[in-house]
Amino acid sequence: MRRRLLVLLVAAALATGCTPQPGGRIVYGLTLAPSGIDPHINASSELGIPLTSVYDTLVYQDPKTGEFVPGLAQQWEVSEDGKVYTFYLRRGVKFHDGTPFNAEAVRFNLERIVSPDLASQRARFMLGPYERTEVVDEYTVRIILREPFAPLLDSLSQVYLAMASPTAVQQWGSEYQLHQVGTGPFIFVEYVPGDHLLLRRNPNYAWGPPVYQHRTAQLEEVEFRFFTDPATRSPALESGAADVMGEIPPQDAARLQGSADFRIEAVAIPGVSLMLFMNTTRSPLDDINVRQALLFGTDRKAIISAVFRDTSPVACGPLAAATFGYNPMVCQFYQPYNPDQAAALLEEAGWKDTDGDGVRDKDGQPLVLDFYLMGWGYMPEVGQLIADQWARLGVRVQSQVVSYPEALEIAKEGRHHLMPFNLSGSDPDILRRFFHSQGGFNWSKVNDPEMDRWLEEGARVSDRNRRADLYAKVQDRVMESALIIPIRDYVNLNGVSNRVQGLRFDARGWFPWLIDVTLRR
Amino acid sequence: MRGNIQAVKQDLGCPKQNVLARALCGVAIPPLQAVSPRRPLRRQPLVLCSLLWLIAAVLGAMLAPYLTPVDPLTTDPSRALLPPGSGGLLGTDFLGRDVLARLLWGGRWTLGMGVGALTLAVVIGLPLGLAAGSAGGWLDGFLMRLVDAWLAFPGLLLAMAGVAVLGPGLSSVTVAVGLAAAAPYARVVRAAARAIRAQPYIEAARAIGASPWRIALRHILPNTAPALLAFAATQLGWVLLNGAALHFLGLGVPPGVPEWGAMLAEGRAYLRDAPWAAVFPGAALTLTILAANLLGDRLGQH
Numbered sequence: 001m002r003r004r005l006l007v008l009l010v011a012a013a014l015a016t017g018c019t020p021q022p023g024g025r026i027v028y029g030l031t032l033a034p035s036g037i038d039p040h041i042n043a044s045s046e047l048g049i050p051l052t053s054v055y056d057t058l059v060y061q062d063p064k065t066g067e068f069v070p071g072l073a074q075q076w077e078v079s080e081d082g083k084v085y086t087f088y089l090r091r092g093v094k095f096h097d098g099t100p101f102n103a104e105a106v107r108f109n110l111e112r113i114v115s116p117d118l119a120s121q122r123a124r125f126m127l128g129p130y131e132r133t134e135v136v137d138e139y140t141v142r143i144i145l146r147e148p149f150a151p152l153l154d155s156l157s158q159v160y161l162a163m164a165s166p167t168a169v170q171q172w173g174s175e176y177q178l179h180q181v182g183t184g185p186f187i188f189v190e191y192v193p194g195d196h197l198l199l200r201r202n203p204n205y206a207w208g209p210p211v212y213q214h215r216t217a218q219l220e221e222v223e224f225r226f227f228t229d230p231a232t233r234s235p236a237l238e239s240g241a242a243d244v245m246g247e248i249p250p251q252d253a254a255r256l257q258g259s260a261d262f263r264i265e266a267v268a269i270p271g272v273s274l275m276l277f278m279n280t281t282r283s284p285l286d287d288i289n290v291r292q293a294l295l296f297g298t299d300r301k302a303i304i305s306a307v308f309r310d311t312s313p314v315a316c317g318p319l320a321a322a323t324f325g326y327n328p329m330v331c332q333f334y335q336p337y338n339p340d341q342a343a344a345l346l347e348e349a350g351w352k353d354t355d356g357d358g359v360r361d362k363d364g365q366p367l368v369l370d371f372y373l374m375g376w377g378y379m380p381e382v383g384q385l386i387a388d389q390w391a392r393l394g395v396r397v398q399s400q401v402v403s404y405p406e407a408l409e410i411a412k413e414g415r416h417h418l419m420p421f422n423l424s425g426s427d428p429d430i431l432r433r434f435f436h437s438q439g440g441f442n443w444s445k446v447n448d449p450e451m452d453r454w455l456e457e458g459a460r461v462s463d464r465n466r467r468a469d470l471y472a473k474v475q476d477r478v479m480e481s482a483l484i485i486p487i488r489d490y491v492n493l494n495g496v497s498n499r500v501q502g503l504r505f506d507a508r509g510w511f512p513w514l515i516d517v518t519l520r521r
Numbered sequence: 522m523r524g525n526i527q528a529v530k531q532d533l534g535c536p537k538q539n540v541l542a543r544a545l546c547g548v549a550i551p552p553l554q555a556v557s558p559r560r561p562l563r564r565q566p567l568v569l570c571s572l573l574w575l576i577a578a579v580l581g582a583m584l585a586p587y588l589t590p591v592d593p594l595t596t597d598p599s600r601a602l603l604p605p606g607s608g609g610l611l612g613t614d615f616l617g618r619d620v621l622a623r624l625l626w627g628g629r630w631t632l633g634m635g636v637g638a639l640t641l642a643v644v645i646g647l648p649l650g651l652a653a654g655s656a657g658g659w660l661d662g663f664l665m666r667l668v669d670a671w672l673a674f675p676g677l678l679l680a681m682a683g684v685a686v687l688g689p690g691l692s693s694v695t696v697a698v699g700l701a702a703a704a705p706y707a708r709v710v711r712a713a714a715r716a717i718r719a720q721p722y723i724e725a726a727r728a729i730g731a732s733p734w735r736i737a738l739r740h741i742l743p744n745t746a747p748a749l750l751a752f753a754a755t756q757l758g759w760v761l762l763n764g765a766a767l768h769f770l771g772l773g774v775p776p777g778v779p780e781w782g783a784m785l786a787e788g789r790a791y792l793r794d795a796p797w798a799a800v801f802p803g804a805a806l807t808l809t810i811l812a813a814n815l816l817g818d819r820l821g822q823h
Contacts, residue, residue: 230790231789231790231792234793249790251615251790251791251793251794252793255793255794302598305598306596306598306601306615306616306617307615373776375771380771380776380777381615381616381776381787383776383777384596384616384776384777385596385598385616387594387777388594388595388596388616388777389596391594398775399775399776399777400689400690400775401689401771401775401776402689
């Protein structure tokens with residue numbers, strides 16, 4: 001009898017002490033304070049971290065399979081010509097303010113996004129060749145495009161195209177970002193810009209997508225705080241000021257990994273790797289031999305080990321390996337690091353050090369390259385290492401740190417030789433912005449009609465295999481033509497307290513599914 | 522009337538001890554005939570140490586190539602973040618560069634910027650202050666209101682605005698910091714000049730028909746020189762601090778240049794694992810600024 005009691009007691013202790021309990025609150029550290037957080041208007045990735053849990057989207061993407069699964073839309077059909085998407089909506093869904101979710105709400109949201117008055121920085125462009133939305137009946141809605149647009153479902157699965165309460169949007173107008181209302185597992189309580197953002201559990205939530213593991217949120221509250229200085233992130237985590245922290249600097253991650261109370265959840269972010277664009281229209285980089293020499297003469301492994309402490313993989317091509325359509329064949333190019341071959345290529349191109357000053361020259365011109373970089377994303381650190389590696393090749397680099405608007409200006413005028421950038425995005429159509437002759441980020445100044453055609457077709461066809469083929473060709477071409485020097489795939493090092501369990505991220509890699517997070521007591 | 526205003530200002534909390542600080546407050550510097558008795562340098566170990574440190578820093582920067590065979594820009598990731606001892610005398614930074622070599626070479630940027638900015642401050646501030654102080658009248662009023670407006674902005678803010686206009690780089694940091702330092706300098710020159718202008722020998726010079734130019738350049742300027750030198754030394758500290766701050770914020774030298782402020786900013790990320798990468802440039806900056814201030818203070822007491 002006594003023994004049985006003991007067993008029962010132990011079982012009870014186990015049940016209460018070691019299994020996750022509903023309730024509780026966590027503090028989640030954000031790494032920059034966005035200027036605005038209306039997902040329909042603003043472009044920041046940071047805003048999606050809290051707001052993904054405030055809103056629902058029409059569809060969701062399963063990060064494991066890449067397949068799209070039902071969200072607020074239970075089913076959908078795409079017309080033969082790829083221009084009409086019909087969504088059959090879930091019934092009984094209510095916004096946090098009680099407004100019912102229906103076809104009219106979908107139309108209201110999409111029309112809001114494309115309205116020129118809103119001046120959307122991101123959401124509008126994610127809709128591509130959007131024409132209009134038709135309400136078929138209360139729970140059926142049709143999105144009509146001017147031409148086929150393959151990334152539409154990917155767009156619709158992101159918080160930027162999330163469904164907001166029409167009542168709240170109309171009530172608050174330009175103040176809406178401070179009073180956001182969605183249908184998601186958490187309710188937006190308050191936002192004090194630059195200070196904190198508070199979410200509270202939505203007890204009525206019952207329409208989560210199949211990728212969520214719980215029916216309602218397990219935590220009572222989640223508070224988001226801003227830790228913009230990278231050096232403060234790990235101390236904040238270790239002192240208990242935050243329970244989860246994004247973008248831990250690599251050197252701190254190594255230390256946290258060895259601790260008993262914290263762990264690092266490294267999430268590979270799909271999109272365009274950190275890479276140096278080489279301006280193919282400006283001498284001497286108009287010579288492919290020189291560009292290839294720079295690729296062979298860049299020790300990327302050394303960069304990854306010195307700057308990133310081996311926490312992220314060496315990038316092989318323009319697309320990060322975590323992106324749909326990534327072509328692993330690009331890894332055969334310009335590997336391994338080979339300074340001798342780099343020197344031989346430069347000699348072949350006519351660049352020799354004739355005056356013995358350590359810098360190669362040709363026709364009296366020294367081999368000096370203008371390198372503009374931005375002060376974030378480890379670009380200055382990477383830049384220093386590259387400058388020193390190339391100095392040994394006899395190539396001098398003049399680097400200058402510029403702001404993002406200045407960088408755009410410099411790129412437009414083509415004043416750069418080299419400029420680094422990276423961008424996250426889960427659809428390979430992102431390549432169109434960088435390597436299409438008309439792309440907004442065509443910093444290599446490439447003009448390849450064949451590649452333009454592949455990129456245009458990739459945006460149109462919906463067949464995944466055909467798209468993968470097209471983007472594989474694009475990636476091959478980018479590396480064959482030596483347009484870029486890929487450096488590293490982005491990996492977000494999340495520092496997590498071990499009392500936080502069940503933290504998972506969506507297909508974008510940035511946005512946590514907080515509904516499933518539990519606390520271990 | 523003037524005297525009354527100055528008395529009021531003094532009562533409103535202008536510092537009582539340091540003449541230079543009082544000059545900034547608008548109080549005329551007393552004439553310099555009553556110099557306090559000098560104590561020999563060896564009786565003032567702090568001042569002596571300051572002087573020695575500044576000389577060492579300047580020599581270190583000038584002789585950097587002879588003092589260390591290591592290139593301050595050569596990276597070697599396999600030797601990253603080695604502690605002092607196994608990684609050279611002061612350890613290595615995150616790219617395996619020698620911290621000592623970078624400190625010595627960095628003095629060229631940091632101290633050079635300081636001297637350059639100070640020169641600029643003197644070149645602009647001295648004529649302004651001298652003209653205002655010697656001429657008096659409407660010119661004085663006009664120039665000093667200008668200086669007042671200039672002084673209304675905190676110096677660092679003014680310097681940051683300057684860099685924003687000129688674009689980042691070593692020369693724009695030097696110019697911006699120098700311009701920001703010119704206003705207080707003009708104010709001190711003016712106060713000293715006014716004090717001298719009230720002296721009987723100036724009146725005598727005027728009586729025998731000396732031109733205002735002659736009076737300003739031959740009589741007032743030489744007699745204000747000691748005060749101006751002292752204030753320049755104090756300002757060296759200010760200029761170094763603000764210049765380093767701009768470099769720290771990434772508004773100055775391009776990445777990789779071993780300027781002390783920039784080294785501090787870079788080393789800060791590794792403070793927990795490799796404190797030497799940030800502590801040594803920080804200490805070098807602190808000691809240099811402290812030394813400049815102590816020297817300036819001592820000069821100002823005379």
